[in-house]
Amino acid sequence: MAVAERLGARWPPSRFLFVVVVLLVLMADGALLRGEAMSVGINYGQIADNLPSPSRVSWLLRSMQVSKVKLYDADPHVLGAFADTGVEFVVGIGNENVSAMMDPSAARAWIQRHVQPFLPNTRITCITVGNEVFKGNDTALKANLLPAMESVYQALGALGLRGRVNVTTAHSLDIMGNSFPPSAGAFRGDVVPYMQPILGFLAMAGSPFLINCYPYFAYKADPGNVPLDYVLFRPNAGVTDASTRLTYDNMLYAQVDSVYAAIQALGHTDIDVKISETGWPSKGDPDEAGATPEYAGTYIGNLLQRIQMKQGTPMRPSVPIDVYVFALFNENMKPGPASERNYGLYYPDGTPVYNVGFRGYLPPMDDMEYSESTRKAVHLLALILILIASIALNLS
Numbered sequence: 001m002a003v004a005e006r007l008g009a010r011w012p013p014s015r016f017l018f019v020v021v022v023l024l025v026l027m028a029d030g031a032l033l034r035g036e037a038m039s040v041g042i043n044y045g046q047i048a049d050n051l052p053s054p055s056r057v058s059w060l061l062r063s064m065q066v067s068k069v070k071l072y073d074a075d076p077h078v079l080g081a082f083a084d085t086g087v088e089f090v091v092g093i094g095n096e097n098v099s100a101m102m103d104p105s106a107a108r109a110w111i112q113r114h115v116q117p118f119l120p121n122t123r124i125t126c127i128t129v130g131n132e133v134f135k136g137n138d139t140a141l142k143a144n145l146l147p148a149m150e151s152v153y154q155a156l157g158a159l160g161l162r163g164r165v166n167v168t169t170a171h172s173l174d175i176m177g178n179s180f181p182p183s184a185g186a187f188r189g190d191v192v193p194y195m196q197p198i199l200g201f202l203a204m205a206g207s208p209f210l211i212n213c214y215p216y217f218a219y220k221a222d223p224g225n226v227p228l229d230y231v232l233f234r235p236n237a238g239v240t241d242a243s244t245r246l247t248y249d250n251m252l253y254a255q256v257d258s259v260y261a262a263i264q265a266l267g268h269t270d271i272d273v274k275i276s277e278t279g280w281p282s283k284g285d286p287d288e289a290g291a292t293p294e295y296a297g298t299y300i301g302n303l304l305q306r307i308q309m310k311q312g313t314p315m316r317p318s319v320p321i322d323v324y325v326f327a328l329f330n331e332n333m334k335p336g337p338a339s340e341r342n343y344g345l346y347y348p349d350g351t352p353v354y355n356v357g358f359r360g361y362l363p364p365m366d367d368m369e370y371s372e373s374t375r376k377a378v379h380l381l382a383l384i385l386i387l388i389a390s391i392a393l394n395l396s
């Protein structure tokens with residue numbers, strides 16, 4: 001108050017108010033455009049026939065202050081809608097296209113068509129080659145994965161993009177043969193021959209290891225014995241790993257550390273582990289325990305708090321967890337049990353499924369596409385008006 005009074009004494013109250021309003025507008029606008037508040041990422045899946053247009057989603061994500069988005073493809077409409085927003089993108093090459101990428105010219109053509117045209121305006125920083133390849137039974141695909149990753153990496157180099165775009169793949173947790181206690185984490189025997197050279201590639205290329213982690217699956221499989229507090233990040237005594245003496249108060253961190261241990265067992269301490277998917281369904285079939293909005297909100301809300309605290313896992317306390325939440329929307333066309341269609345933070349109409357403090361806003365424009373150039377023009381006009389008003393007030 002003292003400051004305001006002092007300023008008020010020198011400036012007429014109306015001008016003081018005006019300056020405050022201008023500052024607030026600039027601050028709010030700047031935060032919206034840069035989306036600098038949250039270091040959480042969101043998976044933007046589109047297996048649905050009722051989702052809003054990418055340009056509306058661009059507003060929603062920026063109003064949520066989300067600065068990282070992961071796609072399962074490289075949808076040009078999405079990448080275009082996020083030009084000049086500063087939002088960072090992971091784009092994906094689907095499993096059906098992995099083998100074709102072994103051909104260097106195909107890899108090069110894919111990048112030239114799906115990545116290069118959007119750079120640098122849209123910040124694409126990572127390409128995932130395949131998703132959960134070791135979950136399936138396609139042995140040709142498993143064998144082709146690394147050559148495809150190498151080919152994409154070479155193509156990035158040839159196009160002068162190496163260092164600006166990482167190349168990796170995302171795994172499901174069932175690559176693990178053992179994940180408890182975390183220090184005894186080990187890959188499945190049949191996965192090791194593929195994983196050993198993949199780790200060599202990731203270390204050489206300086207790319208992260210991506211893992212999709214769902215403590216929900218463990219709870220659903222055995223709700224009578226898996227403590228809900230431990231999977232939902234609620235206060236609990238935790239579990240101590242006897243060989244490291246490290247205590248885990250939640251299952252997600254134990255899963256991540258088991259992956260670090262498995263990687264280390266194959267000779268690598270030089271690879272970052274990032275969580276490319278985690279989430280909790282808000283609804284499920286009658287036999288899917290724990291799929292409620294209350295538990296989903298608790299899981300995501302508590303996870304966001306830990307991300308904001310920049311916590312690391314017990315084995316890597318100084319490396320803040322890096323997480324992409326699954327998923328932005330409920331996706332009505334996903335196959336499988338009901339839970340699969342109910343992982344979204346939002347319904348397709350932009351209303352939140354539960355409240356975890358995202359202040360997301362989906363603009364109600366269905367037909368009129370509010371393009372990026374319109375947004376920029378409005379922004380520029382506002383700045384010019386403010387400038388003119390400031391000058392006028394100073395001269396008066």
Ligand SMILES: *[C@@H]1O[C@H](CO)[C@@H](O)[C@H](O)[C@H]1NC(C)=O
Binds near residue numbers: 096097100110
């Ligand atoms: C990816 O695979 C689909 C289905 O086989 C095919 O139609 C499409 O052309 C492929 N895309 C690229 C870029 O290779």
Ligand SMILES: *[C@@H]1O[C@H](CO)[C@@H](O)[C@H](O)[C@H]1NC(C)=O
Binds near residue numbers: 135136137
């Ligand atoms: C893979 O093969 C095993 C054994 O043949 C079978 O039990 C399993 O269901 C298969 N998995 C998939 C994803 O097809």
Ligand SMILES: *[C@@H]1O[C@H](CO)[C@@H](O)[C@H](O)[C@H]1NC(C)=O
Binds near residue numbers: 164272
């Ligand atoms: C690539 O991944 C590494 C390891 O996680 C990270 O340090 C680096 O910032 C990433 N590069 C880009 C362009 O995001």
